[in-house]
Amino acid sequence: MSKKVIDVSSYQGVVNWYKVKASGIEGAILKVIRKDLNPDKQFENNWKGCENAGVPIIGVYNYSYATTLDKARADAKKVLSILAGRRAKVWLDVEDTCQKGLGITLIRIIQAYQEIIEKAGLEFGVYTGLSFYNSYIKPWAGYLTCRFWIARYRNPVTANQPVIKHTLEGWQFSSEERVPGITGNVDMNLWYGEIMSMPEVPQKNPYSSPDKILKLKLIRMRGHGVGWVQYHLVRLGFLPARNKKGKSNIDEVYGPDTAEAVAKAQAHYGIEVDSIVGAMTVYVLRYN
Known part of the structure; x- marks a missing residue:
């Protein structure tokens, strides 16, 4: 049975994740990195907000501009750096104009990125639109073994889910949904993959969680x-x-x-x- 999942970035601004949770949303995918390779401006807020509200983090996504294997590897390493040990499935978003017409090179770019992510012990998948998939990935489908998250903007009541040669983990069927706790439109997905529950915090800690890295220093860190x-x-x-x-x-x-x-x-x-x-x-x- 599919579940309702949203994907968000700094475009949505500050999200009230408690309201999102109360609205019935069952998971979220967070944009992790920008074109300049800095973290998305709301990534940390969204991660902490999901944790605090109990919204399962399905994964993080990286909109790719990679046209070479070296660029793909560098981007994957940067994503791992931003995650800093946190565990989440990493979705490589391949759809940019610069990646059209690359032929088998695009497949090798995906494989190079995948190798870095999976060597770090994380799951990997590819996001793209159905048209892009059919034009630039389907001809080389046998070279890829990962799962896919596909965008096809149709009303799911009146249109069938996308048909692809790979396992379809998620279907992004709209970019114009309204969800309590979010100002403006947000992408909505039907999710067919497993969604892990957020672990429960065993006891409430009366102190605020750290907002910076803590370590032993000559002048002691306090607070x-x-x-x-x-x-x-x-x-x-x-x-x-x-x-x-x-x-x-x-x-x-x-x-x-x-x-x-x-x-x-x-x-x-x-x-x-x-x-x-x-x-x-x-x-x-x-x-x-």
Whole structure:
């Protein structure tokens, strides 16, 4: 059974994800990167908004301007850099005029990008329009094994879903839908692939989550973000509730004991052990 999924970018501005969730939307795909290879201006807000509201993140997408394999590889690495350890399916959007008429080179561009993404342990798929697919991908269909997300703007009640030679994971059937919590139009999709539920936060943390990378420095980093990390480290058993002097270890100061506890948590959950609290460390602390 298909589900209703939207895809968004900075074009939609600031989204109220709680209203989106309440409207019945069952997932979202977020634009991750711009043409200049900087993050989409709303990517971080959208990611955090989805997490907080419990809207499953189906994936992220990269509108591609790649016409060479080197460009494709560089773009894929940049996307991974922006994700910074966060896990999401990466959709390569191939539809730009510069990619028309490339022949087999376009297929090799897709494969080069796919290789980088999958080597990082993430799933990969291709987004494009049905006309572009039929003209520039279908002739070489046997060279690609990934799933596709296809745009074909029709009313799904009166038109059949796109027919392609690959597995169709999603059908973008409109770019003019209205959804509570979003100003203006938004793309709407019927999703046929699996949608994972957002993990539940086991306990409410009274501190605000970090808004910057935390690490051990000569001049100690302080604030609610550090308290948030310490709270979860105590909850998960990596940091004693109290220090040797009997004082609380949740003191909002990133000192040696906190750094050591972070390293223990990282080793336990199988991520890079560096005592630095980045996006992936925040993720495992939040959802374990």
